[in-house]
Amino acid sequence: MKKIVAAFDGLKFSESTLAYAVAIARDHNAHLVGVFLNDMTYFSRSPYRVMADAENSYRNLETLEEEDAGTRRQAVDKFSAACSAAALNFSVHKDKYIALQELLHESVYADLVVIDAAETLNRYADAPPAHFMRDFLADAHCPVLVVPRTYVPVRSSVLLYDGEPSSVYAVKMFSYLLPVQSALPAEVITIRESDENLHLPDNALMKEFMKRHHNKAVYTVARGDADEEIPARLRMNDASTLVVLGAYRRSAVSRFFRESMADRLIRELKWPLFIAHQ
Incomplete structure (x- = not known):
């Protein structure tokens, strides 16, 4: 049984990565691992602005952290539900440190990584391929399937x-x-x-x-x-x-x-x- 990693930004969940990964895992009876790159330094909004703009800055920072944690939980739930619906053998990894290093480490123990071409793993809108993608593709330890924003079955x-x-x-x-x-x-x-x-x-x-x-x-x-x-x-x-x-x-x-x-x-x-x- 092959091991396929689907890499996700839990704050900007890629439906396309999910669709391609589920289809490939189902076609090949593979074990699918959802790797959620929850880099502790990455928030959906700037924590510095949140603290600067708010009267009760620390309470608002806590609110931001809670909102992001909720968004990430929803992403994991969506992945798990899709895998269960497809009757896949699957697991979930929640990686909390530097996203690039975490995904490179995961790739050592994977047969294939599936990832969205537009991933940036930050809150900014970098033109693809972002620095994150360039660095990951250059040093990945297994083949990588880079997928477009919209899923289309491969023919x-x-x-x-x-x-x-x-x-x-x-x-x-x-x-x-x-x-x-x-x-x-x-x-x-x-x-x-x-x-x-x-x-x-x-x-x-x-x-x-x-x-x-x-x-x-x-x-x-x-x-x-x-x-x-x-x-x-x-x-x-x-x-x-x-x-x-x-x-x-x-x-x-x-x-x-x-x-x-x-x-x-x-x-x-x-x-x-x-x-x-x-």
Whole structure:
């Protein structure tokens, strides 16, 4: 039985994370863990403003804490009710310390983490992907399914392949962890440089591997700038397409100066992304 973690901000509960996680756990008879990142430094409103604006500042701060605790309890109840309705094997973790470190620790002991692309784990409206998401994806210890704001059942997949081991690793993890989704119609997309031929990298080896996991996959090989060409081609697909890609991990300096393909696709907030790196 696989262990899937659904990561939640209890103050901004993601219905989409819940829907994708429940569907995947049900499809694969997996144990689903709802991880609620209740960072003790995170409130729905600024505690400093609450204390500054109120005559009885400490009583109003207590009220804020009680309101937030109630909101977080409701989120846990919603998760538990959905899991029970789907007859899932599930559990709940309430992590109270620094959200990023807590979720990275949880990922060590998970097969897959499901998380909303728009998560910030703070009360501010950061443009996706927020710093929290960038840092988590770069250092996660298991594959991550980044989901859009609206749930759409997965009906097909696109596998991004550039001939590098990291892209093959992502396809492997997708096949091993989500066999139900990997059995759906699949397209392998490869973008070559303008001076390269249009052959699939390691053509014989890749197709031999794919025949065992995605034997009906179709292949698209084109020339162009991958950073522009891949998003453009994916826009031809609707939100029922799951995109598989690897190689998120980079040095901190590199992540600062050049965004990853995952960053670009997350910004679209349209497709679920299965991201795995070695």
